[in-house]
Amino acid sequence: MAGDAGTLPADPVTPKDAATVILLRDTPDGPEVFLQRRVTAMAFAAGMTVFPGGGVDERDADASVRWAGPGPARWARWFDCPEPLARALVCAAVRETFEESGVLLAGTDSGVLTATDQYAEARKALVSRDLSLAAFLAREGLTLRADLLRPWANWVTPAAEPRRYDARFFVATLPEGQTADGATTEAESSGWQRPEDALADAEAGRSRLMPPTWITLTEMAEFAAAAEALATERTVRKIMPSLVREGDQVRVVLEEM
Numbered sequence: 482m483a484g485d486a487g488t489l490p491a492d493p494v495t496p497k498d499a500a501t502v503i504l505l506r507d508t509p510d511g512p513e514v515f516l517q518r519r520v521t522a523m524a525f526a527a528g529m530t531v532f533p534g535g536g537v538d539e540r541d542a543d544a545s546v547r548w549a550g551p552g553p554a555r556w557a558r559w560f561d562c563p564e565p566l567a568r569a570l571v572c573a574a575v576r577e578t579f580e581e582s583g584v585l586l587a588g589t590d591s592g593v594l595t596a597t598d599q600y601a602e603a604r605k606a607l608v609s610r611d612l613s614l615a616a617f618l619a620r621e622g623l624t625l626r627a628d629l630l631r632p633w634a635n636w637v638t639p640a641a642e643p644r645r646y647d648a649r650f651f652v653a654t655l656p657e658g659q660t661a662d663g664a665t666t667e668a669e670s671s672g673w674q675r676p677e678d679a680l681a682d683a684e685a686g687r688s689r690l691m692p693p694t695w696i697t698l699t700e701m702a703e704f705a706a707a708a709e710a711l712a713t714e715r716t717v718r719k720i721m722p723s724l725v726r727e728g729d730q731v732r733v734v735l736e737e738m
Contacts (some may be wrong), residue, residue, distance in 0.1 A: 490541025550628025
């Protein structure tokens with residue numbers, strides 16, 4: 482997500498709605514975040530280290546999804562968007578997290594899921610779009626757990642980019658008993674890192690971060706426990722970063738939209 486403010490196109494591409502999930506877990510050395518390095522063949526953010534996430538599927542707005550936690554109207558206020566879109570964003574956050582990491586923010590009548598291996602085939606069908614999230618949850622008698630998510634940020638790809646996303650960032654904690662994996666064709670490697678270590682890798686040139694990822698990791702590094710991040714009150718504003726070149730230097734400019 483990097484563009485040069487000096488070369489803006491006359492007719493910028495309309496951003497596609499997307500959801501990104503900052504997945505945290507606690508360790509004796511402090512919170513860690515789940516990150517993935519995207520394969521270099523990807524059309525967007527190739528080779529970048531990112532959080533799980535992706536574009537909204539039109540079926541994510543299906544109102545039949547069994548739901549627990551803050552309703553779509555509440556999410557619409559948090560993200561300042563229409564209620565149907567808010568529903569779709571939460572569903573996309575849950576779906577993309579499951580597709581890309583195997584972590585499923587859902588539950589049964591007895592509580593939050595503690596294992597997801599039994600849904601491996603459904604995960605593949607979700608990835609191929611042969612199955613919608615609503616159909617999957619209904620078939621398995623599962624409830625989407627919106628109460629496991631919190632709103633964090635809203636980043637828009639710069640106008641100069643040929644592929645653009647209006648990405649709403651969520652934060653969540655790894656459910657007890659579940660594990661995150663790297664079983665996705667979109668990533669060449671995946672794993673847990675302390676935010677400080679992920680930033681150090683980027684500063685040393687061992688990885689590449691887009692401005693929203695860099696800034697979010699900096700914010701996550703301030704917390705001593707995952708629960709602190711989830712308890713933080715956030716006012717979400719739509720922000721578009723751009724890179725401005727000044728001689729041999731490049732700086733990031735954040736524009737509130």
